[in-house]
Amino acid sequence: MHMGKGSWKVGRANVANVVLSNEVDNSGFKIGVILDYKSRIGKEEITAMNMAIQDFYEYANNKPVLHIRDSGQDPVRITFSETKSGCYLMINDMIYILKNANLNAAIDLINETKVGVILGFRMCDDVAFVAELGRRANVPVLSFADTTSLGSSKRWPFLIQASPDQYKQMRAVASIIGTWEWRKVNIIYEDVSSARSGIFPHLIDALQEMGSHVEHFLPLPSLNLSLTEELENLKGEQCRVFIVHTSLPMANNLFKEAKKVGLMEKDSVWIITNGVTDHVDFANGSVISTMQGIIGVRTYFPQSTAKFIKFKSRFQHNFHQEYPKEVNTEPGIFALQAYDAVWMVALAMNKNVKATGETIDPEKSVSPLYGKGLLEEILSSRYVGLTGEFRFIEGALIPSRIFRVVNVIGKSYRELGYWSEGQGFSKSLTGATNISMKILGQVLWPGGPWSVPRGWAVPTSENPLTIGVPYNPISDRFFERFIYVGYGPGGKPSVTGYSIDVFSAVLGQMAYNIPYNFVPYNDTYDSLVEQVYSKKFDAAVGDIAIVAHRHKHVEFSHPWSDSGIQMMLFRKPIKSNRAWLFLEPFSKVMWSLTVAITIYNGVLVSLMERKNRPEFTDSASNNIGAAIWSAFATLFSLQGERLHTNFSRMTMVVWLFVAIVIIQSYTANLASILTIPHIPQKDITVEYLMTSNAKVGCDGRSFVVNYLQILGFKKENIVKYYSKSKYPPALRKGEISAAFLEVPYIRLLMAKYCKDFYVVGETFKVGGFGFVFPKGSPMVPDITQAVLEVQESGKLRDLEIALLKSSNCSDSDSDSNPYSLGFNSFWGLFLISFGTTTIAFVLHLLQCPKSSKGSVHASLEDDDTNIQAAIELVEDVPNNNPNILLAHECHEIVPYVAAIIEDDEHNHGDINTQVLHTVI
Known part of the structure; x- marks a missing residue:
């Protein structure tokens, strides 16, 4: 038999068909149905479909005929070499040998009965071949199966x-998981294609x-x-949240097996989808007893x-x-789904005949x-049926947006409430909604406790x-204070170490013990973080920084240290020309101008006060020296010589103001140079x-x-x-x-080397x-909570203080502050002072031998003259009225006379002493 490309041919051998119709089919409205007679689902579907036919007849006075076939057992496909008889199907030049009641029934309904439409198929594996038959015919x-994964349209x-797409149900399941913050789940599913590639994404x-x-x-x-071995393997894992997507x-x-291995006890969570919950109504007691504490998502219908x-009422009777x-x-x-499907098909058949005007001959093919x-x-x-709105989008019934949430307790289940897309959970469809399932009230969990299971x-x-x-065999002992590994x-x-402490x-803050x-x-x-990601380690502990590229693969606890990276520099001491730092506050020009203006002001003031200054003599060198001395004495002391003229006073008022500004500026600038590190700004910026x-x-x-x-x-x-x-x-x-370095390292270094280094920028x-954990680890919330409690209790601060105290800054290699003021800062000044004094004394010694003889006689004569003047002045005091000028002159002369007496006491003996006492 030749079969061209794209053609199909059906052969049949030993096919047993069961026709459940006592009526003679004289109608063009033939509806083929394939279902399982023996199952509870099949029984409900037969009763509901017959009710739909009767109701439609009363509605339209037209009675379609159902041609029902038994689907038999689960499908079994065998190869061509394994059979010599049976059905075969040619699809795209490929021959499929079929030994399946569903397919045999479909072929019979299409070839022999000439039905206009076929309903049924709860198993997805049956749908593909029958859909190909329908396309060809x-x-x-x-x-009624979930055929989303088949790309049917x-x-x-x-x-x-013809059944609502159940992917919305997955959002309801996820909302239950999210309410209780379970981070990991296990999915147990029946190995069919729709579950693998349709629902689970x-x-x-x-x-x-x-x-x-x-x-x-x-x-x-x-x-x-x-199954027992598989469950034992799951028991060895930490996760205890299970989502079950199977048949009842x-x-x-x-x-039953999960209960035997201990997975239905405390801290376990089981969530079932509508594939199980929709059948719970007619499950027997032994089945219900194995499901205690399970939460289920159930298909909603009004x-x-x-x-x-x-x-x-009618259904229960029939x-x-x-x-x-x-x-x-x-x-x-x-x-309800079967009733709505048959009613809608019958309605569409009726409309189609009216629209096309075609008369159907029961004896001929459609x-x-x-x-x-x-x-x-x-x-x-568009039809509003028992299940709600009955409408198709892209070849599929519109998805359900409302689901019921149930909790299996005792011999049945308890309605907890509803989940609605976009609204969340609610006790009733008209009541308040919340994204949290907690609004539904108390839940009985597996194992009997009313408290929420940990889920792991x-x-x-x-x-x-x-x-x-982390372990570094070449690490230094100093930074091993963060983490140290010994054998x-x-x-x-x-x-041991700060991280371990x-x-x-x-862990001591947590409510349970963790070995x-x-x-x-x-x-x-x-690399250590990658080991946690690959689950070679359950966690990682140490000075491990939280950064973005690591957080993509693992989860971190709340940080237990200060965050940040800082830049540390060496505090370079100023060594070059340190002895001459006292010159740096002023520039060379400033020093020159200060000296010049000081001498200039001193000389001019001295000239203006020359007549009233006894220190000015006929000697030019003495006069110059006296003028310079007077000038600089004024610069360093605000209490200078007494001025007698208004011009000199005017000059000195201005000069004293300038001198104050110069002295204060010099002092402030020198202090900053000696006590503040002199580091250029460009040396402490990242950009530089x-x-x-x-x-x-x-x-x-x-x-x-x-x-x-x-x-x-x-x-x-x-x-x-x-290191x-x-x-x-x-x-x-x-x-x-x-x-x-990171901030914790910087703090530890600064605690030891605070005098040598500093942090800038x-x-x-x-x-x-x-602390590092795998993504979705259920321990992370508890660990994070414990970290926050340790921080707020002050324990973390105490551990940090103990760590820093172990590194005393006095242990620094630097014995003293390089910017403290010592001999090194002023030896230049001491050298100038010592040199000046020495030179002056040497010059004095060189000058004394040359003028010692003449000077002695001259000094004696001068002394006699001064003494005589003093005596005369004193003798005149009683005969004259005292006045301020006389007192002032006495005050000025007496020290001079006393000096002469002390210098030449052996020549003037008693007379000078008497005169001195008299004058005083």
């Missing part, structure tokens, strides 16, 4: 999804919006391990409308008559024009956390370091290397150090101009130090 196929235009996106992510996917049934029979088996109440052994006669969502017209009528229909297993002594710590005789690591304080083991890791900090190609240092294992390149430093100008004790000698020797903000 121009027969619309309405599927483009690949199979005659395939229509929506769930993953919704979970990410809530800050959660999927830890594990567990397909059922698994071909690798048994599969879920029942799952919950139950208070008059239409539903009437339908429910269902009980047809299936008297069924205890529960309540209609479920499947009955024409392609009829099939395409019927498809368009179905897709364009606390590490035990049998399964402690593996925590990586005992048995090779067991011992980890903070971590211990944080852990430290594992030293000798590599870069980025970059433009001058200066070498800068940083930790070669940290993120600072890349950060400096981002700032603009050339790679060749960045010197990497792997932080290298910075002080490197800065002193000039190997680097500046060191860039801005603080470049980074995240500070934090």
